[in-house]
Amino acid sequence: xxxxxxxxxxxxxxxxxxxxxxxxxxxxxxxxxxxxxxxxxxxxxxxxxxxxxxxxxxxxxxxxxxxxxxxxxxxxxxxxxxxxxxxxxxxxxxxxxxxxxxxxxxxxxxxxxxxxxxxxxxxxxxxxxxxxxxxxxxxxxxxxxxxxxxxxxxxxxxxxxxxxxxxxxxxxxxxxxxxxxxxxxxxxxxxxxxxxxxxxxxxxxxxxxxxxxxxxxxxxxxxxxxxxxxxxxxxxxxxxxxxxxxxxxxxxxxxxxxxxxxxxxxxxxxxxxxxxxxxxxxxxxx
Amino acid sequence: xxxxxxxxxxxxxxxxxxxxxxxxxxxxxxxxxxxxxxxxxxxxxxxxxxxxxxxxxxxxxxxxxxxxxxxxxxxxxxxxxxxxxxxxxxxxxxxxxxxxxxxxxxxxxxxxxxxxxxxxxxxxxxxxxxxxxxxxxxxxxxxxxxxxxxxxxxxxxxxxxxxxxxxxxxxxxxxxxxxxxxxxxxxxxxxxxxxxxxxxxxxxxxxxxxxxxxxxxxxxxxxxxxxxxxxxxxxxxxxxxxxxxxxxxxxxxxxxxxxxxxxxxxxxxxxxxxxxxxxxxxxxxxxxxxxxxxxxxxxxxxxxxxxxxxxxxxxxxxxxxxxxxxxxxxxxxxxxxxxxxxxxxxxxxxxxxxxxxxxxxxxxxxxxxxxxxxxxx
Numbered sequence: 001x002x003x004x005x006x007x008x009x010x011x012x013x014x015x016x017x018x019x020x021x022x023x024x025x026x027x028x029x030x031x032x033x034x035x036x037x038x039x040x041x042x043x044x045x046x047x048x049x050x051x052x053x054x055x056x057x058x059x060x061x062x063x064x065x066x067x068x069x070x071x072x073x074x075x076x077x078x079x080x081x082x083x084x085x086x087x088x089x090x091x092x093x094x095x096x097x098x099x100x101x102x103x104x105x106x107x108x109x110x111x112x113x114x115x116x117x118x119x120x121x122x123x124x125x126x127x128x129x130x131x132x133x134x135x136x137x138x139x140x141x142x143x144x145x146x147x148x149x150x151x152x153x154x155x156x157x158x159x160x161x162x163x164x165x166x167x168x169x170x171x172x173x174x175x176x177x178x179x180x181x182x183x184x185x186x187x188x189x190x191x192x193x194x195x196x197x198x199x200x201x202x203x204x205x206x207x208x209x210x211x212x213x214x215x216x217x218x219x220x221x222x223x224x225x226x227x228x229x230x231x232x233x234x235x236x237x238x239x240x241x242x243x244x245x246x247x248x249x250x251x252x253x254x255x256x257x258x259x260x261x262x263x264x265x266x267x268x269x270x271x272x273x274x275x276x277x278x279x280x281x282x283x284x285x286x
Numbered sequence: 287x288x289x290x291x292x293x294x295x296x297x298x299x300x301x302x303x304x305x306x307x308x309x310x311x312x313x314x315x316x317x318x319x320x321x322x323x324x325x326x327x328x329x330x331x332x333x334x335x336x337x338x339x340x341x342x343x344x345x346x347x348x349x350x351x352x353x354x355x356x357x358x359x360x361x362x363x364x365x366x367x368x369x370x371x372x373x374x375x376x377x378x379x380x381x382x383x384x385x386x387x388x389x390x391x392x393x394x395x396x397x398x399x400x401x402x403x404x405x406x407x408x409x410x411x412x413x414x415x416x417x418x419x420x421x422x423x424x425x426x427x428x429x430x431x432x433x434x435x436x437x438x439x440x441x442x443x444x445x446x447x448x449x450x451x452x453x454x455x456x457x458x459x460x461x462x463x464x465x466x467x468x469x470x471x472x473x474x475x476x477x478x479x480x481x482x483x484x485x486x487x488x489x490x491x492x493x494x495x496x497x498x499x500x501x502x503x504x505x506x507x508x509x510x511x512x513x514x515x516x517x518x519x520x521x522x523x524x525x526x527x528x529x530x531x532x533x534x535x536x537x538x539x540x541x542x543x544x545x546x547x548x549x550x551x552x553x554x555x556x557x558x559x560x561x562x563x564x565x566x567x568x569x570x571x572x573x574x575x576x577x578x579x580x581x582x583x584x585x586x587x588x589x590x591x592x593x594x595x596x597x598x599x600x601x602x603x604x605x606x607x608x609x610x611x612x613x614x615x616x617x618x619x620x621x622x623x624x625x626x627x628x629x630x631x632x633x634x635x636x637x638x639x640x641x642x643x644x645x646x647x648x649x650x651x652x653x654x655x656x657x658x659x660x661x662x663x
Contacts, residue, residue, distance in 0.1 A: 012523065042508040047352070058512055058523060063505040065355065066514035067348065068378050074345035078352025078360075079505060081336050082310055086356075086506045104348075107341040260338075264331035271332045 003035045004028070009061045016055055018126075020206075020214025022173035022199025026120050027056045029176055029197070030089070033184040044087045047076040049101060051127045052201075053093035053120035070100030073108045076115050084257040087187065088114070094121040094135035098154050102134075109163035111256040112191040118183060119156060119194070122201035130204030141208045156196050161249045166191035168249035172221040173199040175245055182247060191255045198225070198243070289468045295433040295460040296321035296363075299389055299453065300329070302434035303361050305471050306441035307478075308387075309335035310358040312349035314342055314368060317401040318457040319391040322363035343368035347375040347388065354384045355513065357481075357504035359441055363389035366399060369408060369415070376450055377416035378515045380538065383491070383500065385444035385479055389437065389453045391460040392568075394646050403646030404457035404569055409623035412452045413597045419535055421542045423451045423549060424597040426567040430464040436594060439551075442477035447545050448499055454596065456619070458569035458648055485509045492520040495533055497540035542598065551594040552603060556582055560589030562658055563611040563636075565604075565628055567593050570617050570649050577654035588658050599627055608632045617641040617654050 008031065017023050034044070044062040048054035050069035057064035067075045072090045080088045097105055097119045108115060124142060125131040132142035132149045135156065139148045160168045167189035169182030179197055186193035200206065200217035211217050228246035231239060293301075300322050303311075311326035313319075323339065330337045336353070340346040343364050350360035364372065369390045379386045392408050394400035408415075412424045423443050425436040433455060440451040482488045482501040490511040493500040500520075503509035516524040517531045525531070542549075553571075555578055557563065562581070566574040571592040581588035591607055593600055608614055608628075614636050616625040621642045629638045641657050643649055 041510060043506060045505050058514070061510055063355075063510055064512045065352070065505075066512070066516070067351075068374055068515055071344060071348045071375065074340065074348035075352035077338065077340070077345070078310070078312060078349030078354075079356055081338055081349070082353040082356040082358050083506050103341050104345055107345070260331075260336070264334070264336075267331040268334075 004031045007031045007034055007041065007061055009059055012059050015059055017052060018203040020200065020202040021052070022122060022197075022201070023053055023056060023120050025173040025176055026118070026179065026197040026199055027059070029180040030091070030118060030183050031060070032180045033187060036184055037187055039087055039187070043085065044089065045076075045079055046089045046091060047072045047079065048091045049093070049096040051093040051096045051125065052122075053091055054096060056091045056120075070096055071104065072096070073101060073104040073115065073117065077108060077113055080113055080115055081257055081260065084114070084261060088116070089187075090115055090117040092117065092119055094119060094123060095125045095133040098134040098156060098159075106159070106163040109160055109165040109192045109194070112164055112166055112253050113256040114190050114192070116183070116186045116193045116195070118186075119196045121156065121196050121198050122205055124201050124205040126201050126204050130208055143208070157194070157244070157248045160194040164192065165194045165249065166251055166253050167193035169194070169247045170196040170198065170243070171245050172225050173197065174218045174222040175225065178245065185247065185250070189250070189252065190258075191253060289470070291466055291468065292463055293430060293466055294321060294463050295427065295430045295455060296391065297325060298430045298433035298466055299363075299427075299437045299455065299460070300325040301468065302437035303387065303441065304329060304333075305434070305474060306438045307359040307476055308361050308441065309333065310350060310353040310360040311336070311362065312338045312340050312346040312353070312360075313362045313364065314340055314346050316343075316365045316368045318393055318460050319363040319365050319389060321460075322389060343371040344375065347372040347379070347386070350386050351375060351379050351382070351384045354386055355505045359445070360385075361387040361389065363391065365391050365393045365401070366395040366408060367397070369411065373416040376422070377418060377420050379450040380416070380420040380422065381515055381517070382513050383448035383502070383538075384513075385448050386450050387437070387440045387444050387453065388450060389455065392454065392456040400646045402457065404619060404648055405644070405646070406456055406568055406570060406619040407623070408454065409596060409618075409620065412454050419539060421449050421538045422597060423449055423542060424454050424595070425451065426454045426594060426596050427459055428553065428568060428571045428592050428594065429459070430462060431466045432594065433459065434466065434468060438474065442475070443545070443549055445479040446477045446499070447541055448479065448502060449542060454568070456568045462569075482509070489520045490522040491518060493537060495537055497537060497544035499541060546598040549595055550598055550600040550603075552600040553592040553594060554607070555579075555590040557589035557591060557607050560587050560607070560610075561612045562586065562588040563591055563607055563614045564588060564654065564658065565591045565593075565614060565616045565624070566618065567596060567624065570619055573649035573651045574617055574654050576651035577658060580651060580655050581658045586658060596624065599631070601631060605631055609635055611636050614638045615641055615654070615657055617643070617649055617657075619643050619649070
């Protein structure tokens with residue numbers, strides 16, 4: 001316990017989340033993974049957007065940045081490109097990441113920039129009290145889907161893989177140790193890493209859809225989750241209405257900031273060796 | 287050998303930024319500002335800086351705010367549609383007090399409008415584009431050399447007061463080429479943000495209520511501080527307390543108000559004894575200058591007042607001149623934006639005449655001269 005406590009700003013607790021909310025479990029999994037890797041507190045930056053999930057960084061004892069709705073990855077891109085030596089983590093929600101922030105998400109994945117993105121997916125907009133998100137399953141209720149959601153939802157893992165993420169995993173808050181394990185591997189991967197933490201919102205998702213208590217909702221998550229290894233030998237009809245958990249993709253590729261620095265190094269060498277003229281502008285920075 | 291060069295406004299702007307210490311640029315291609323991004327892409331890797339072409343303008347301003355928090359001097363450049371997209375995060379830079387420079391090379395709007403034609407339709411947006419009371423400084427170069435000088439100054443203001451600074455150019459100023467003699471970089475005074483000396487006891491937003499500027503630490507240096515776009519107390523953490531909200535809002539605006547004497551800048555020509563005062567900025571001021579000179583040649587006592595800083599406006603100096611004028615004429619490439627400020631400042635002391643042009647073309651000096659001579663309104 002003392003291992004993980006040191007990564008919290010204990011004077012900022014208790015947190016603002018509702019009783020039974022899964023965000024604390026997911027945040028705990030992140031901190032445990034960080035503790036296991038013994039990351040230097042001074043070399044980690046946690047960035048978030050807007051929503052319930054995005055309040056998490058305030059409780060964590062790192063440099064933390066609470067940005068605008070959907071834009072965490074774009075702010076984080078600036079931080080990482082400026083300081084490739086820092087470990088940059090983005091905490092975001094399903095609405096923040098896949099609706100308003102969808103464009104930044106696919107482009108961060110395309111670049112394979114070394115940012116670990118953890119999506120706290122409770123399938124609903126909690127902060128604004130229960131509207132449907134791009135991750136709300138079809139047919140479920142939200143305050144803006146009073147007759148049932150008629151839209152299709154994303155398979156976020158598939159989206160991440162298709163867009164170019166090099167590490168993708170998914171777990172639920174029921175599978176807290178798996179979640180911690182996946183986040184650990186995501187933190188190690190040098191590239192754009194995505195971990196979807198499917199969690200429960202008993203207050204809005206739960207009440208609106210009559211899903212019961214937080215414990216009932218955890219069971220609801222457990223019942224629908226199938227480990228990717230088990231799924232490989234299951235008949236397709238058995239997987240209907242289920243989602244996969246586990247490590248879904250792990251394929252290292254050249255990372256963006258490393259590529260940029262290598263390009264810049266080459267340019268600099270050529271430029272510094274150039275004898276034919278005077279350097280016109282600028283001054284050295286780092 | 288002099289430092290004389292033939293260059294474009296957008297190029298001068300970039301060189302001014304580099305001279306001020308620009309080492310991080312994020313942007314998205316948009317006419318008529320794109321040359322700035324292109325030049326940054328070429329120059330920044332050579333000096334240990336960074337360039338990134340983001341997926342849109344929202345991402346561009348977000349990325350520079352992130353980079354600024356790591357201690358870099360940052361800029362983005364855009365035009366109308368992109369500037370509109372940047373507004374939310376412009377407010378973020380204001381409330382989180384992150385130094386950034388935004389260049390807006392104005393084109394005809396609204397919407398996609400006329401990408402390759404000049405306009406001055408973003409005067410009010412540059413001041414009031416983002417929601418809520420917020421601090422912002424807007425500088426308006428009137429020729430190519432000033433693109434260099436005022437972009438340089440923009441960085442110094444951003445760093446000193448931790449405020450977003452907008453360099454408001456227009457298509458003509460950005461694309462026009464002039465001979466420019468650049469200053470020797472060694473003679474320029476570069477201002478850097480004030481940083482704390484130690485993490486011990488550091489409060490990221492601790493500042494004098496009377497427009498104080500907090501010390502700014504960098505991410506990744508052991509300070510482990512929090513930054514948010516929510517109202518916050520001096521610890522940087524959110525607060526809903528009415529007293530804190532009130533004091534914080536007032537400090538943010540007071541910060542710029544207090545700095546006004548150091549920021550304000552303007553140019554005048556033949557204003558000592560003028561009866562007819564022309565007020566214009568940017569490329570409209572170039573045509574105005576020519577018109578004023580022609581009027582003088584015909585014995586008409588005309589003069590030009592050209593603000594180089596629109597927000598804050600050089601109020602006191604202007605009021606003094608306006609008090610002596612019999613007429614004030616405001617030519618601008620919009621249907622009346624700067625003129626609202628001028629009417630406010632002149633009051634009822636002299637008639638203020640609007641001279642608007644919104645056909646996507648630059649003013650001809652004759653059009654302004656004709657108005658000076660009492661021509662059609």
